[in-house]
Amino acid sequence: MATTPPAPPPSGAPAADPAELRRERRAWYFYDWANSVFFTSVISVFFGPYLTALAQEAAGPGGRIGVLGLAIDPTALYPYATSASVLLQLVALPAIGAIADYTGRKRELMGLLAYIGAFATMGLYFVDGSAYMLGAGLFVLANLTLGASVVVYNSFLPDLAEPDERDTVSSRGWAMGYLGGAxxxxxxxxxxxxxxxxxxxxxxxxxxxxxxxxxxxxxxTIIPLTRLRNRHRGTVLTGTRPAEPGRASGVRAVASSFGQLWYTVRSLRAYPRTLVFLVAYILFNDGIQTVIAFSATFADQALGLGQDVQIGAILMVQFVAFGGALVVGAIGRRLGTKRTILGSLVVWTGVVAVAPLLSEGSAVQFFALAFFIAIVLGGTQALSRSLFSHLIPRGKEAEYYGLYEISDKGSAFLGSLALGIALDATGGDYRLAILSLVVFFVLGFVVLAFLGVSRGIREAGNTVPERI
Structure with missing residues (x-):
């Protein structure tokens, strides 16, 4: 096995002043509060059905629309737009993480990305008539920059919490997000x-x-930007030679980040269990994000439920998920993080398998299924974020979270692509298409089940928590 590189000094350890650390944590929670409305209102409820309706109205005689020279079914536009945003993230997010570590200006970078995404979201107000391509483009930009901002946001977690505290801190952030979204x-x-x-x-x-x-x-977003503080700059490595971050200009930082991206991917050979976790996470979280992103469109297209029912169900999900994130986090502290995530994946598999069997027009059945989603939704994501923080070598938090974020928070690539292809092939049959997501949860469960988490944490040079 490759030799594990020595961990940098703990310059990003939690602040010594407990009162200041508590204030900083509360401010950190507020970025979950700030950005989660994009998922709840834009992704989960309004944008998918609205964009699909615009595209259907603009369809030609053959019932298809033109997108970049291709003729596609209107129902496939939203899944393809989601996949396009993630395709861009495949390169951009790890590079953003490298820039954050390289320059040490995490707070400023998070703010810049957040405001680009926020203003792109505001621009959706002007998407009307036949402007479905404008809507798709603004969505791609907003989803891309949101994912990039969350990379930097997540990288603050090891600075704000000791290893045994991270499940709690991460779960509180997710809970705040669901409450704000609700x-x-x-x-x-x-x-x-x-x-x-x-x-x-x-x-x-x-x-x-x-x-x-x-x-x-x-x-x-103003709240975390006024409270969070930059702590240190990491050492950027291109090839095998360290570069001095203090000498970097903005242009050099961007250029070096792409070299760092390649180095980060290569360096995963020294942390094979970190790589295995990323594979498991990309699989099962792709399934989660696809369910979240297309639940409203599924209710509309497959079940014939009105948008008032969709909003009511998703609103219920937000409030239940607020408590669910805290409860599942507490279960993780008692039973172990890995075991709790595996249990939640069993629930997710059952949800996707049952969804095609729901009766058309049955709001009660849709609400019941949404309730089970709400119980495990926040907890699965919060514990995954916390578990990954233990598998990152110190000083590489932002760039490793860049790899992590590729499949996080509404940025599912494989799931949305699979759904789009299935919809295109079946003429928009959501009941058949949704079954394709089962494989993501099953494969993610299998990969995570065989992962030696404790050994991976030690390989990364970190302390193994009492329960993991």
Missing amino acids: LLLSLHLVLYLFHGALGLEQGHAVRIAMASAGVWWAVF
Whole structure:
């Protein structure tokens, strides 16, 4: 086995002042609060059905639309747009992580990316008529920059929590995100249900809701930007020679980041269990993110449920997931993080297998399925983020979270691509297409089950928590 490189000094350890550390953690939680509205309101509820409807109205005589010279089924546009954003992330996110580690300016970089994404989301207000390509382009930009900002955000976790605290801190962040998303979605539900009384057309109300998610994201990002602090700059390696980060210009930082990306991928040979975890995570989280991203479209296209039912169910998910993230986090502390994640994957597999059997028009069945999703949703993601933090060699947090983030938070590539291909091939049959996601949960479970987590943590030069 390759020799494990020595870990850098613990310059990113939690702050010595407990009061200051608590304040910084609370500010860190607020970026989950700020950006989660993009997932709850834009991805999970409004954008998919709205973009699909625009594309269907613009379809030609053959029932297909033109996208970059290709003729596709209108229902496949949203899955393909999601896949396109992730295809860009495959290169951009690890490079962003390398830039963050290289320059040490994590807070500033997170803010820049957050505001690009927030303003792109606000731009969805102008997507109307036949402007489905404008909508797809703004979505790709917003999803790309959100994923990049979360790379930097996640890399603060090892700085803010000791190994035995990370499950708790990560779970609280996710819980805050679900609560924030639920509060704004509640307002969106009122706006949608009473749009006529407010003198608005339905499409106009949807565009206001999506734009307001961008405003919320921009406003609450101010809190972490005023409290989080940069701690250290990592050493960038290109090939085998370290570069001195203090001498880097902005252009050199960007150029060096791509060399660092290649080095990061090569260096995973020294941390084989970290690589195996990434494979497992990309598999099962692709399934999770695809379920989240297309649940509203599935309810619309396969079950014939109105958007009021969709919003109500997803709103319920946010409130239940708030408690679920905390409860599953507590179970992880008692039973072990890996074992708890595996249990949640069993639930996810059951959810996807049952979904095609739901009766058309049955809101009760849809709510019941959404409840089971809510219980495991936040906990699976929070514990995965926490577990991965133990497998990262110190000083490489942002660039490794860049690799991690490729399949995180609505950025599923393989799942959305598989769903898009299935929809294109079946003429938009969501009941058949959704079954393709089962394989992601099953394969992710198998890979994670055989992973030696404790050994991987020691290989990364970190302390193994009491329960993992």
